[in-house]
Amino acid sequence: MAQVTLKAAEGIAVLSVDRPEALNALNREIVDQMDELIDQVAADDSVRCLVIHSDKNFAAGADIKAMAECDEEGAKVFAFSPTYNKITKLSVPTIAAIEGYALGGGMELALTADIRIAGKSAKMGFPEVTLGIFPGAGGTIRAPKLIGPALAKEMIFTGDAIKADRALAIGLVNRVVEDDQVLEEAMKLAKRIAKRGPVAVRMVKDVINRGLEEPDVIKGTEIEAEQWAKLFNTYDQKEGMKAFMEKRKPTFQNR
Ligand code: CAA
Numbered sequence: 001m002a003q004v005t006l007k008a009a010e011g012i013a014v015l016s017v018d019r020p021e022a023l024n025a026l027n028r029e030i031v032d033q034m035d036e037l038i039d040q041v042a043a044d045d046s047v048r049c050l051v052i053h054s055d056k057n058f059a060a061g062a063d064i065k066a067m068a069e070c071d072e073e074g075a076k077v078f079a080f081s082p083t084y085n086k087i088t089k090l091s092v093p094t095i096a097a098i099e100g101y102a103l104g105g106g107m108e109l110a111l112t113a114d115i116r117i118a119g120k121s122a123k124m125g126f127p128e129v130t131l132g133i134f135p136g137a138g139g140t141i142r143a144p145k146l147i148g149p150a151l152a153k154e155m156i157f158t159g160d161a162i163k164a165d166r167a168l169a170i171g172l173v174n175r176v177v178e179d180d181q182v183l184e185e186a187m188k189l190a191k192r193i194a195k196r197g198p199v200a201v202r203m204v205k206d207v208i209n210r211g212l213e214e215p216d217v218i219k220g221t222e223i224e225a226e227q228w229a230k231l232f233n234t235y236d237q238k239e240g241m242k243a244f245m246e247k248r249k250p251t252f253q254n255r
Contacts, residue, residue, distance in 0.1 A: 004033040006040060011048035011194040012187060013041050016055070023060035026105050028078055035083040042090055045254065048194035048201070050090060051186045052113060053097035058122070059106025064131065080105055080137040087112040088138075088209075091202040093193050097186035098122045099179060103161060108137040111146065114205065116172065117186050118164040119179035124172060125161030145212070147172050197236040198254040203227050 007014045015037055017024045041047050052058075062080065070078055087094060087109075096102075096113035102124045110116050110124070118124070126135045126143070134140065135156060143152035147170045155162065164176040177185045193201060207227050211220040231237045236252045243250035 002033060003030050004037055006037040008041075008044065008047060010191070011046060012051060012190045013044070013047045013049070014051045014053060014183075014187075015041075016053055017059060018054070020056060022063065023057040023101055024054045024106070025060050025063040026080065026109070027063035027066045031080050031083050035086065038083065038086045038090070041092075042086070047092055048198055049092055049190040050087075050094045051097055051183070051190050052087075052094065052109065053099075053183050053186060055099065057100035057106075058096070058098040058102035059109055060101045061104025061106050061127065062137070075136075080108070084108060084112045084138050091205065093190075093201060093205060095186045095190055097182045098124065098173065099182050101161075103127055104135060104139075105137045108135055108139040108142070111138060111142040115174050115189070116167075117182060117189070118167060118173040118176050119182040120164050120176055121179055122164045122167070122173075122176075122182075123161040124164075124167050125159065126156045127159040127161065129157065130159040143172075197234075197240050197250070197252050199234050199236050199252075200231055200240075203231065 003017060003019050005016050005018060015034065017026065017030060019025065019030065041050055062078070067075070067078055093115065094113040096110040096116045098110055098116060098118040100119070100122060102110045102122060104127055107124050107126055126139050128134045128136070135143075140156065143155065151170050162172070164173065167173045168176045175185070207224050210223055214220040214223065235255045236250075239252060240250045
């Protein structure tokens, strides 16, 4: 039975986990379903933005009951990183809309997104050390890059969850809204992004990500300049600038 759904309309795809009885804890089947749906998003030219959102709880982590008896080989098979990495490689912007718990593998799923929006009562953290393991789906790599090593280490070493206001203060989430506004806020933001020049948005996501991996700032600006200039071969650049001069809204064609 499908426990992950993908709904797409007007350029926005929404990926949701539906396993409320386990607070949307993620198991192998769920992540495999997610993987297939991410492939669909990647292949769909009409998608301008992906929102990851599940009702009530983003995800209370990897399924502890399914992991409990794993040996080393079993743990490797259970690992979520191949799918999570696929999400980070999507060319379109991604937004995690976080209600309730985003813990462990759930927090790590949220970290695959470009932007995070949380509800006021969201609780986020990495409880893995309370289980005798550590975050194994990108958390040890992505959290330090996002919030800095000291704050990430504090979260990961203690396993303590933090509330939305603290997550906002340390840059773990971009904004905090009323609990019942989380999806609406994410959709509003996705729609704003979807209106922008799609080739430019995809390209700038790639340039920013490459810049973050590039230790040499000058090299980073060279990549930026090269990609920036390429946009002047696109219809959308001509249309965007013409529309400005004609004082009208642009009609981008994604080319
Ligand atoms: N795995 C499996 N089942 C889970 C789960 C998880 N991660 N989180 C919650 N559930 C299940 C509970 O077992 C319970 O099911 P039963 O009624 O069948 O017992 C149901 O969801 C509701 O949960 P609780 O009764 O515990 O709800 P609560 O409101 O009292 O507590 C909670 C909520 C604090 C989130 C608590 O459920 C909890 O601590 N969950 C585990 C969180 C966690 O440790 N996550 C990290 C997992 S490890 C990981 O993610 C590794 C990685 O790096 C990929």
